[in-house]
Amino acid sequence: MTTDPLGSALLVTARNAIGERFGLARQVVDALPELAEPAATFVTLTQQGQLRGCIGSLEAYRPLATDVAENAVAAAFRDHRFAPLGQDELPRTRVEVSLLTPAEPFPVLSEADALARLRPGIDGLIFSYGRRRATFLPQVWESLPEPRQFLVQLKLKAGLPGDFWHDQVVLARYGVRKWKET
Template sequence: MAEPGTQQRDGADGHPGPALGAALLVRARNAIAAEFGEAPQPEPAQPRLDEPGATFVTLTQHGELRGCIGSLEAWRPLDTDIRANARAAAFRDPRFPPLAREELPATCVEVSLLTPAEPIAFADEADALRQLRPGIDGVIFECGGRRATFLPQVWESLPEPNLFLAHLKRKAGFAPDFWADGVKLHRYGVRKWKESKTTCGAVAELD
């Protein structure tokens, strides 16, 4: 990892690359560790961190989910967004108790950088299901003031579009077979990076 203050570049194609991923991961971990009074790891400089960005932070322990919180819109600087979502995933995910200090060494961090969401035009539920792209689309389901999302990573456990959408509707507070004229769907992509499974804190890029 680069020394603090060293500027790292994105991928040669202009897309977010390992340098940005490393910068996001270390800031996410530092934000959590700071709540326990631990000294921060060196944070490589990255100019993109000053730009607006939308991120999700996912925490796992031994392959099991331990927290996941994020932003669907880029409304604040990326540096601010990643730190805030890391703290929220660790301490304010309502599905889990707040992370304890002794859990931190066994907790691995994954960060997802979202592309802007785009609406999906569809005639009915069957048409919507045909348009979903397993393994690619993050999906936002919205109806009647309720909203829920699944990151593209969720396709790994729910590979069929009908099951994916049914579970997403349930997450939004609806029955799995619910459908109504007011349903809105949006899709987005992500670039994601995850700490090594063997050594949390080492960066491995995931496409």
């Protein structure tokens, strides 16, 4: 567990929210003023290093503690890629909380311009075209370290072909502070 008070509070908040669904006792969370401030977060669940659920918010619209708790429950029980988490899985599930910086417009002249200016390992990216939208957290660079492949997979996640590009594509980028259970 992290020694950072905010990170510890967020990880406990996430685990408490999931555990409550199984009737488990809550751990005490330090009352930090940051927990009441609006924030956008993602909660990622893994088992043996493999993704088990990931849900989040791209805009800050509710208190940090609420956002983490709601996203933790959604990642555990409502990520359409996975069956709902079983109580027997909880002990072997690791929680990661990512606190997003506000997204900033990332205007580009072309796909080549975007690829040249992306910062691997730093940028979280939001890809939007019409009603289609997808995001990758900066952590995704760990498995997709090459900008072209990162962008191809993000377009596929948005339901578009990997080679798609249009002048009306809108990009935004953000950073994260993250904490992960050990």
